[in-house]
Amino acid sequence: LILGVGAWMIANWIFEFLNFRMYQIIDFSPTTDNPVEALSAITEAQLEQITLLIGSYLPMAVAALLVSSVLYLSYYFALTRSVAGQETPFGMAFQRGISGIISVILLQICLTLMVFAGFVALIIPGLYLIAVYSVAFNDLAFERQGPFSALGRSGQLTKGRRWPILGWWAILMLITMILTALIQTAGVGLAAVDFPSAETVPMETTAWWVQQAFLLAGILVSTAWTAGFTTHIYGQLRSLEGQGLLHVQDEV
Numbered sequence: 001l002i003l004g005v006g007a008w009m010i011a012n013w014i015f016e017f018l019n020f021r022m023y024q025i026i027d028f029s030p031t032t033d034n035p036v037e038a039l040s041a042i043t044e045a046q047l048e049q050i051t052l053l054i055g056s057y058l059p060m061a062v063a064a065l066l067v068s069s070v071l072y073l074s075y076y077f078a079l080t081r082s083v084a085g086q087e088t089p090f091g092m093a094f095q096r097g098i099s100g101i102i103s104v105i106l107l108q109i110c111l112t113l114m115v116f117a118g119f120v121a122l123i124i125p126g127l128y129l130i131a132v133y134s135v136a137f138n139d140l141a142f143e144r145q146g147p148f149s150a151l152g153r154s155g156q157l158t159k160g161r162r163w164p165i166l167g168w169w170a171i172l173m174l175i176t177m178i179l180t181a182l183i184q185t186a187g188v189g190l191a192a193v194d195f196p197s198a199e200t201v202p203m204e205t206t207a208w209w210v211q212q213a214f215l216l217a218g219i220l221v222s223t224a225w226t227a228g229f230t231t232h233i234y235g236q237l238r239s240l241e242g243q244g245l246l247h248v249q250d251e252v
Helices: 001-026 033-038 044-083 090-099 101-122 122-132 135-142 146-159 162-194 207-239
Strands: none
Touching: 001 044, 001 207, 044 090, 044 101, 044 135, 044 207, 090 101, 101 122, 101 146, 101 207, 122 162, 122 207, 135 146, 135 207, 146 162, 146 207
16 A cells, blocks of 8 residues: 555656646746746747656656556455455565556546546535445455446445445545545645745755655555445445355455
C-alpha cells in the first residue's frame, strides 16, 4: 500500500513540477495574469521548451501511475487473502498485480467515468453507484474477473443490500475526510510557518516536503480504510452467497 501510494505521489509531483516549470517558461502567474493573454503570447522558443519538458517527464509520470495501479491491485489481492487467514508473499501479490494491470486500469477508468456522471446528474446517483460497484476491485483481484465482469459481479453481490452499504460508506467517508483533513491541515500549518504570506508553498523547499509528507499520510489513511472496508463487505457478501473467503485457495 505504501509503495502504491508512493508511486501515485511521484506521478503527482511530476505533474506539479511540469505545471510549475511551464509557468516559469512563459512567465505566468495564475493569481495575477490573464491565461488567455499568456497563451497567445507564447513564442516558438517557449513552445519548444515546453514540448521538450513534457516529452522528458510525462513518460515517467505515466510509468509511476502504472506501477501504482499494479501495487494497488496487489494490495487488494493480499488483503483479501489475509482476511481469509492466508499469507501472501510479496512476489505472489505482485505477480497478480502485473497480470491484471490492463484490467485494473480499465476498471479505474470505467468507475471514474460512471461515478462522475452520477455526481453530475444529481449527486445521489453517484453515491448509489459507489455502493453498487463498491467491491469491484475485490472481484477483480480475488476472482480474476475482467473489468466489465468485475462490475457485473459487484452489482450481483450488492443487489438488495446497496442502501445499507451506502449508509456505511457515508459514515466511512465522513470519518476518513475528517481524519485526512486534520492530517493534511497540520502539514499545511507547519509549511505556512516558513511562508506565512505565500498563497502556495514553493516547490523543492523543506516546507513543501513537509506538506507533501502529511499529504501522503492522509492518502495512506484514506486508502487503507477504504480498502479494509470494501474487503470486509466483500467477505460478508460472499458469505451471504454461501461461499465466504475460505475458497480463496481454490481460486488463486
